[in-house]
Amino acid sequence: MDVPGTMRAVRIAEHGGPEVLQPAEVAVPELRAGEVLVRVAAVALNNTDLWTREGAYGRPGDPKALSGWRGPIGFPRIQGADVAGRVVAVGSGADESLVGRRVVVDPAIYDSEGPDANPVGLMGSERDGGYAEYVTAPAERVHDVTESPLTDDQLATLPTAYGTALGMIERGRLREGETVLVSGASGGVGIALIQIARARGARVLAISSGSKIDVVREAGAHDVVDRARDVVEQIRAAAPEGIDVALDVVAGDLVGEGLPLLREGGRWVVAGALGGYDVTFDVRRLYLHNAQVIGSAMHTPAHFALLMDLARQGRIRPVIAATFPLDQAAEAQEELALRGHVGKIVMRP
Structure with a gap:
C-alpha cells in the first residue's frame, strides 16, 4: 500500500x-x-x-x-x-x-x-x-x-x-455469583466493568447519578445507586449481605466509607482517583476481615x-x-x- x-x-x-x-x-x-x-x-x-x-x-x-x-x-x-x-x-x-x-x-x-x-x-x-x-x-x-x-x-x-476493566476484574478474581460494586459507572471504564462483570455472571451494583442512571441500567447493571444521595446507605439496602468485589475508579472518600461494606475476604480494586488520591480508611476493617485493597493499572x-x-x-x-x-x-x-x-x-x- x-x-x-x-x-x-x-x-x-x-x-x-x-x-x-x-x-x-x-x-x-x-x-x-x-x-x-x-x-x-x-x-x-x-x-x-x-x-x-x-x-x-x-x-x-x-x-x-x-x-x-x-x-x-x-x-x-x-x-x-x-x-x-x-x-x-x-x-x-x-x-x-x-x-x-x-x-x-x-x-x-x-x-x-x-x-x-x-x-x-x-x-x-x-x-x-x-x-x-x-x-x-x-x-x-x-x-x-x-x-x-x-x-x-x-x-x-x-x-x-476495557483493558483496564478486564485487568481490574482479573486482579479482583471476580467469580460467577458474586456481588460487585462499580463506581464511576457511566464512564468508559465503568460501562466496560458492567458489561464484562455481567458476562462473568456477577450481580452488578453500580454508582451513577441523574439522567445517566437509566443508561447505566441499560448497560447491564442489576441495581443503580444514586451518588447524589447517601451512597453507603443505598448500597447496604441493595446488598445487605455485603459486597464481594468493589471495582473503583473514583477512590477518594468512597474507599474509607466503602471498605466496611466488603464481605469476609472481599477485594477492593482501585484503578483511578476521580474523587481524589489522598485516601484515609480504618485499617482494622482490612486485616480483621481478610480484605484486600488492590491497585490495578491497565x-x-x-x-x-x-x-x-x-x-x-x-x-x-x-x-x-x-x-x-x-x-x-x-x-x-x-x-x-x-x-x-x-x-x-x-x-x-
Missing part, C-alpha cells in the same frame, strides 16, 4: 490546558525492525489523555510534580492510546501477512516479555500515539480483529477502558488477549457517546472533561 511522506497529527509541546493541543503536518513515523505501520481509522479518548496533557500523574515522593503516565514526557508528543485501524506496512522481521488486516493496538509498554508482564508505559505518553493518520506499534502488540462485528469506532474504545498481555477474543466474538458492545474529527481534538478533550456523556468519545483521523 502506498504511504505518504507526511501526515496530519495533533501534538502537545508542553503540559497545560486544551490550548496546548496543536494540529501539525509531520513526517509519517519510520518503521523499525519488528514494527508495523497502522493507518488510524479511529482513536478513542481517555481520562489519561487529560491527565497526561495536564501532567497530573505526579511522581513517587512528589505527588504534585508535572508528569506523564509514568514519568517525564519527551515533547513534542502525539497523544492517543486507543487505536483501531489497518496495517499498511511492516518493518523487517514482522509478519507480512498483517498488511491489510484490521487491527487493535495494545497501547501498553511492558516491563518484560511474557503473558503476565506489567505495563510501565503507554502509547500517547511514553511513545507517540494515535492522534494522527498513522502510528507505529510493535508487531506483537497488534491484534487482528478483521472478523469482528464491531465497528472501527467501537474497536477503538477497547484498549484502555492490563497484562494475557488480559488483552482475552479482551480481543471478546471483541472478535462481539460479546461486548461499547457505547459511543460522540465522535469528532482529528482537528477538533481540543474540543473533544473539553467534552470529555465535562463528564456529561455516557460511554466513549472517539476521533476519526
Whole structure:
C-alpha cells in the first residue's frame, strides 16, 4: 500500500490546558525492525489523555510534580492510546501477512516479555500515539480483529477502558455469583466493568447519578445507586449481605466509607482517583476481615488477549457517546472533561 511522506497529527509541546493541543503536518513515523505501520481509522479518548496533557500523574515522593503516565514526557508528543485501524506496512522481521488486516493496538509498554508482564508505559505518553493518520506499534502488540462485528469506532474504545476493566476484574478474581460494586459507572471504564462483570455472571451494583442512571441500567447493571444521595446507605439496602468485589475508579472518600461494606475476604480494586488520591480508611476493617485493597493499572498481555477474543466474538458492545474529527481534538478533550456523556468519545483521523 502506498504511504505518504507526511501526515496530519495533533501534538502537545508542553503540559497545560486544551490550548496546548496543536494540529501539525509531520513526517509519517519510520518503521523499525519488528514494527508495523497502522493507518488510524479511529482513536478513542481517555481520562489519561487529560491527565497526561495536564501532567497530573505526579511522581513517587512528589505527588504534585508535572508528569506523564509514568514519568517525564519527551515533547513534542502525539497523544492517543486507543487505536483501531489497518496495517499498511511492516518493518523487517514482522509478519507480512498483517498488511491489510484490521487491527487493535495494545497501547501498553511492558516491563518484560511474557503473558503476565506489567505495563510501565503507554502509547500517547511514553511513545507517540494515535492522534494522527498513522502510528507505529510493535508487531506483537497488534491484534487482528478483521472478523469482528464491531465497528472501527467501537474497536477503538477497547484498549484502555476495557483493558483496564478486564485487568481490574482479573486482579479482583471476580467469580460467577458474586456481588460487585462499580463506581464511576457511566464512564468508559465503568460501562466496560458492567458489561464484562455481567458476562462473568456477577450481580452488578453500580454508582451513577441523574439522567445517566437509566443508561447505566441499560448497560447491564442489576441495581443503580444514586451518588447524589447517601451512597453507603443505598448500597447496604441493595446488598445487605455485603459486597464481594468493589471495582473503583473514583477512590477518594468512597474507599474509607466503602471498605466496611466488603464481605469476609472481599477485594477492593482501585484503578483511578476521580474523587481524589489522598485516601484515609480504618485499617482494622482490612486485616480483621481478610480484605484486600488492590491497585490495578491497565492490563497484562494475557488480559488483552482475552479482551480481543471478546471483541472478535462481539460479546461486548461499547457505547459511543460522540465522535469528532482529528482537528477538533481540543474540543473533544473539553467534552470529555465535562463528564456529561455516557460511554466513549472517539476521533476519526
